[in-house]
Structures are given as C-alpha cells and as structure tokens.
Amino acid sequence: DAMVIQNPRYQVTQFGKPVTLSCSQTLNHNVMYWYQQKSSQAPKLLFHYYDKDFNNEADTPDNFQSRRPNTSFCFLDIRSPGLGDAAMYLCATSRDPDRGIEQYFGPGTRLTVT
Amino acid sequence: GNSVTQMEGPVTLSEEAFLTINCTYTATGYPSLFWYVQYPGEGLQLLLKATKADDKGSNKGFEATYRKETTSFHLEKGSVQVSDSAVYFCALRAGSSNTGKLIFGQGTTLQVKP
Numbered sequence: 266d267a268m269v270i271q272n273p274r275y276q277v278t279q280f281g282k283p284v285t286l287s288c289s290q291t292l293n294h295n296v297m298y299w300y301q302q303k304s305s306q307a308p309k310l311l312f313h314y315y316d317k318d319f320n321n322e323a324d325t326p327d328n329f330q331s332r333r334p335n336t337s338f339c340f341l342d343i344r345s346p347g348l349g350d351a352a353m354y355l356c357a358t359s360r361d362p363d364r365g366i367e368q369y370f371g372p373g374t375r376l377t378v379t
Numbered sequence: 380g381n382s383v384t385q386m387e388g389p390v391t392l393s394e395e396a397f398l399t400i401n402c403t404y405t406a407t408g409y410p411s412l413f414w415y416v417q418y419p420g421e422g423l424q425l426l427l428k429a430t431k432a433d434d435k436g437s438n439k440g441f442e443a444t445y446r447k448e449t450t451s452f453h454l455e456k457g458s459v460q461v462s463d464s465a466v467y468f469c470a471l472r473a474g475s476s477n478t479g480k481l482i483f484g485q486g487t488t489l490q491v492k493p
Binding site: 357 | 413420422423428480485
C-alpha cells in the first residue's frame with residue numbers, strides 16, 4: 266500500500282552521465298515536489314508541478330530538469346551530474362498547495378556520482 | 380525571509396526520558412508549522428502539524444504547540460523509546476505561499492539508549 270514510490274532506491278552514475286530518477290504516486294494528488302537532501306542537511310526544494318504547471322525554484326541549477334507525463338508519475342533528470350550532485354533525492358506529493366495541507370514523502374533515491 | 384532554526388544535535392537520552400527539541404521560526408504572515416521525522420535511510424514522515432496560533436499538534440505521544448508570541452513550535456514527548464531514534468525536522472509553510480513550499484530547519488538527531 267505504498268503511496269509515494271521512488272525508483273531506484275540507490276543509483277550510481279558517472280560524472281557527466283545523464284541520469285533519471287523516478288517517482289510515482291497512488292494518491293491522485295495534484296502537486297508533486299522534488300527535494301534534494303545532502304548529507305546531514307535539510308531537504309531543499311528544487312521544483313514542483315501543480316498539475317501540469319511546472320514551478321522552478323530560483324536557485325535550482327539548469328542541470329536539473331523534470332517531467333510529469335501524467336498525474337501519477339514525475340521524473341527528475343540530471344543532465345550532467347557532478348560530484349556535488351551526490352545526495353538523497355526526495356519526491357513528495359500533496360493534494361493541493363493550500364495552507365496546512367501536508368506533503369507525503371517517498372523513501373528517497375540516494376544518488377552516488379563516481 | 381522565512382526561516383526555521385532548530386536546536387543542534389545530537390540529542391542523546393535514556394529510554395523513558397523527557398524529550399524537548401526546540402524550534403523557532405521567522406515568517407511573514409501566518410505560517411503552518413510541521414514536524415517531520417526521518418528514520419535512517421528513509422524518507423520523511425509527517426509527525427504532526429499546526430496551522431494557527433495556539434493549535435497543538437499531537438501524534439504517537441509527541442506534541443508541539445504553535446506559539447505565535449515566541450515564534451516557536453517545540454517538540455516534546457514525555458517518555459522516549461529506542462524506536463524514536465531518528466532525525467527530526469521542523470518546517471514551515473508560509474501563509475502567503477501559493478506553492479506549498481516547505482522551509483525546513485537543519486534537523487536534530489535524537490539517539491535514545493536502552
């Protein structure tokens with residue numbers, strides 16, 4: 266009965282080799298978020314989708330892109346991973362970005378860049 | 380700007396001890412406040428929330444009260460268990476936000492020893 270699913274849980278990629286992380290949800294939520302969490306740090310929002318509308322955070326590097334082909338799926342593409350992109354990537358969903366509505370997080374994908 | 384500050388960890392307690400993890404915030408308007416918990420190698424789970432001043436969020440023996448006068452949302456539990464060992468994140472969602480963006484504190488690691 267997993268609600269927010271992330272695949273794979275662990276991903277190893279080479280420096281500069283494009284990589285895609287996947288998130289799916291069974292909650293039928295309107296909003297899907299991608300966060301980056303580096304070791305011992307707080308999660309940092311990269312971007313989110315509200316339905317099909319893409320919202321990028323101002324300080325998210327161009328190297329990070331996202332796609333949401335339908336309500337259930339959202340992908341994070343890292344075009345040319347650098348060593349500094351090694352982190353846990355967390356996907357989250359919410360029904361609506363309205364006040365007080367909590368976000369549901371997936372288990373995360375830990376990305377290693379070699 | 381909006382920000383969240385948590386007490387530094389790690390916090391190390393013996394089983395059945397009383398827990399307090401301090402959290403203060405800076406925000407314009409009336410934010411919603413959240414505590415999330417992250418167990419090793421996992422994503423974030425919502426622990427409790429409060430959406431307006433003087434609200435008390437509670438779950439699994441944990442409590443936190445939204446104090447607007449002191450801009451605080453301290454997490455408390457009367458008797459901790461070994462299974463409570465995790466990283467705890469305080470977060471806010473600005474009342475003026477229409478994106479649902481969460482701003483997290485830096486996290487506090489709790490270690491409970493038998």
